[in-house]
């Protein structure tokens with residue numbers, strides 16, 4: 208299936224190339240970028256993750272896109288859509304997620320990219336709903352969720368099954384946006 212690609216005023220949300228791996232690995236190795244995850248990723252883990260992302264594109268036509276600045280051509284991170292790959296009460300579901308290199312934070316890039324990804328979800332894929340989740344302490348990520356019109360579903364709080372029992376990063380909050388809410392904001 209050919210990958211869907213899209214863009215926003217300042218960004219390309221594009222398919223991955225082999226040459227992207229070093230920048231992707233540097234992003235995932237940054238302890239500050241990864242502070243709300245159990246650990247940064249080493250080079251082998253980043254290569255495996257990128258292979259999984261590319262396999263998701265092969266299977267579904269969409270996924271977590273490479274985020275490229277249109278003015279400089281720099282790869283600045285990842286934003287996209289994916290089938291939730293673990294069991295939880297809100298699954299099956301498509302999630303939206305983001306991870307940007309520190310030099311590009313707080314310039315509106317994550318929310319701009321996320322809006323473009325939501326447009327794909329609702330206009331091209333015809334989804335009825337998109338979810339997102341993070342740890343309660345990840346306020347920047349929750350700010351992006353709210354900025355794009357997502358609302359917290361307090362009844363959706365869950366313990367992430369891929370985080371070990373008792374780990375402080377196991378409790379997660381759930382946000383949702385439904386098609387009608389997205390259409391009302393356009």
Ligand SMILES: CC(C)(COP(=O)(O)OP(=O)(O)OC[C@H]1O[C@@H](n2cnc3c(N)ncnc32)[C@H](O)[C@@H]1OP(=O)(O)O)[C@@H](O)C(=O)NCCC(=O)NCCS
Nearest residue numbers: 305306307312313314315316317318341347348350351354
């Ligand atoms: C979360 C992340 C992608 C945000 O990227 P960003 O490009 O800085 O976000 P934006 O500039 O689009 O900001 C969107 C909103 O978040 C707010 N925000 C961004 N960083 C913030 C921070 N550190 N503290 C508080 N609010 C913050 C912005 O003010 C903005 O809110 P507004 O629309 O009310 O003005 C970025 O911090 C990141 O990559 N973090 C590490 C990876 C991560 O945790 N990913 C999410 C995993 S669930």
